[in-house]
Amino acid sequence: MTHQKFALGIARKGVFFGFALFVLAAILFFLQQYYKPHASIVKLKTDFTVSAADILSEFQQDEATAAPKYTDKVVEISGTLVAKKKTDDGSALLILQDTMEGISCQLDPEWAKENASVLDGLAEGSPLHVKGVCKGYLMELKISPAMVVTP
Amino acid sequence: MRKFLILLIASLFQAGMASAQQKYIAKNAYISFYSKTPMEDILGESNEAVTFLDSGNGEIVFAVLINTFHFKRALMEEHFNENYMESAKFPKAKFKGTIVDFKPDQLKSPTSGVRISGVLNIHGKDKTIDVPAKIGLENGKVTATSTFKVTPEDFGIEIPNLVRDKIAKELDITVKTVYEPYNP
Numbered sequence: 001m002t003h004q005k006f007a008l009g010i011a012r013k014g015v016f017f018g019f020a021l022f023v024l025a026a027i028l029f030f031l032q033q034y035y036k037p038h039a040s041i042v043k044l045k046t047d048f049t050v051s052a053a054d055i056l057s058e059f060q061q062d063e064a065t066a067a068p069k070y071t072d073k074v075v076e077i078s079g080t081l082v083a084k085k086k087t088d089d090g091s092a093l094l095i096l097q098d099t100m101e102g103i104s105c106q107l108d109p110e111w112a113k114e115n116a117s118v119l120d121g122l123a124e125g126s127p128l129h130v131k132g133v134c135k136g137y138l139m140e141l142k143i144s145p146a147m148v149v150t151p
Numbered sequence: 152m153r154k155f156l157i158l159l160i161a162s163l164f165q166a167g168m169a170s171a172q173q174k175y176i177a178k179n180a181y182i183s184f185y186s187k188t189p190m191e192d193i194l195g196e197s198n199e200a201v202t203f204l205d206s207g208n209g210e211i212v213f214a215v216l217i218n219t220f221h222f223k224r225a226l227m228e229e230h231f232n233e234n235y236m237e238s239a240k241f242p243k244a245k246f247k248g249t250i251v252d253f254k255p256d257q258l259k260s261p262t263s264g265v266r267i268s269g270v271l272n273i274h275g276k277d278k279t280i281d282v283p284a285k286i287g288l289e290n291g292k293v294t295a296t297s298t299f300k301v302t303p304e305d306f307g308i309e310i311p312n313l314v315r316d317k318i319a320k321e322l323d324i325t326v327k328t329v330y331e332p333y334n335p
Contacts, residue, residue, distance in 0.1 A: 038225045067242065072218060087179040087198045088329055100335070104178065106199065136216045136242050139178060139201045144219065 041108045041132060041145045044074045052079025052096045052103055059137040060101075070134040076149060077103060081128040084119075092119060094146070096128060101140050105130050108145035118148055175204040175258075175293050175330035182215055182326050184301075186319040193318070195220040195231060202328050204293065209253025211267060211295075213246040213326070235308050236274060244273045250286065262287035262294060273306040284326075293330040298323065 048055075048070065055077060058066040079096035086092055092112045096103040112119060122128065132146025180200040186193040200215035217238035222228040232238040248269015250257070257263065268281040284297035300321040303310060310318050 033226055034224065036225050038228075068239070071239070071242065088181065088327070089198055091198060093179070104199075135199070135219050138199070138214055138216050138243065142199050142216060142219060144199065 041074075041111060041147050044131075044133070046076045046131060047073040049076040052077050056097060056103060056141060059141055063137050067136055071136050073134055074131065075134045075143065076129065076131045077105075077143070078127065078129045079103065081122055081124055081126055083124060084122060094122070094128065094130065094148070095140075096130070098140075103141040103143060105132055105146035106142075106144035108132075108147055111145070111147040115148070118150060122148070173206045174333040175206065176333035177202050177328045177330050180213070180215075180326065180328040182213075182324065184220075185323040185325070187323075188317055188319050191317045193222070193227060195222050195227075197221065200326075200328075202330075203333065204258075204295070204330055206255050206258050206293075209250035209255075209257075211246070211248055211250065211269070213328075215244050216242055217244060218242065235303070235310065241273075241275045244271075246271045246280075248280075250284075251281075257287060258293050260287050262289055262296075267297065271301070273301070274308050276306045278305050289329075295326070295328045295330070297326045300324065 055066075055070070055075065058069075077096065081094055081096060082102060083095040083099050084092070085095065087106070091109060092107040094105045094107065096105065107119075129149040129151075130143065130146050131149050132143035135142040135144055178201050179198050180202045181196070181198050182200045183194060183196040185195075197215055197219040199219040200213060202211065202213040204211050217236045218232055220228070220231060222231065246269055248267050251266040251268055253265075257265065262285045265284050265286050266281055267284045269279070270277050271280045272278075280299070280301075282297055282299035284295060286293070286295045288294070301324055302321050303318070
């Protein structure tokens with residue numbers, strides 16, 4: 001084998017390995033995207049910190065402006081807990097401000113499981129600080145998944 | 152005494168009127184859609200739909216925020232919201248209709264089969280639908296369930312050829328609601 005042919009062989013191998021590496025990276029990227037887990041509410045960065053009364057009145061007075069501003073954003077809301085409920089499928093709900101047209105926070109199931117004692121300690125009528133993803137307004141402001149922020 | 156009787160009758164009459172026009176509400180109604188193909192099964196579920204039922208005339212209103220649908224995989228949820236439903240542009244799906252041949256007594260007896268017809272709005276597009284449902288008392292509460300099919304293309308939802316084999320032509324919609332009396 002001449003030097004030239006040898007060099008060409010190495011170059012071809014290089015191209016082949018480069019290509020194989022690229023394909024592998026693409027497959028890994030695809031798999032990582034495909035199987036990526038849901039974002040954990042505990043780790044998400046807060047976009048807005050507001051009082052329950054303020055965000056409610058923003059939505060109730062001008063939903064067309066408030067919805068694009070808050071939808072799918074992480075909000076921290078402080079207000080008054082008026083009801084603790086469960087959905088028919090067992091998810092825990094914390095309702096702020098008003099039982100009918102208030103703020104409905106559906107707790108992250110993982111968070112609720114790990115923090116059962118925090119939930120048990122919550123009393124209706126007491127102040128509450130929650131963090132969650134704002135989903136929009138439908139009769140009430142829907143926040144989910146949510147968690148309780150403890151001081 | 153006569154005054155008292157008149158008052159009694161009047162109040163009874165009013166009570167009768169009020170119960171005849173009782174409204175029901177559920178703020179965490181369940182709705183899911185299911186797509187089954189040999190390549191992939193996709194299930195999206197929301198337990199945050201809001202619905203009203205009027206026991207006076209059998210009118211039903213049902214609405215859900217599209218971004219409250221939850222999927223097993225985060226990527227499916229992203230594609231559902233961004234590529235197909237365009238939930239930022241069309242955040243809500245709505246239905247407004249009535250129970251066909253409704254009689255108020257249907258809400259006081261065990262669940263039985265009915266038809267519900269009305270207009271379904273998804274992705275900003277209206278379509279008149281007529282679907283089977285079951286409605287009536289279950290465990291002492293007014294309960295409604297329904298299962299029917301929708302076709303994404305009917306609502307202007309385009310599915311690229313690349314993934315057409317992964318998404319069923321017709322999606323199964325399941326709705327389950329347990330109503331509470333609504334006294335605003």
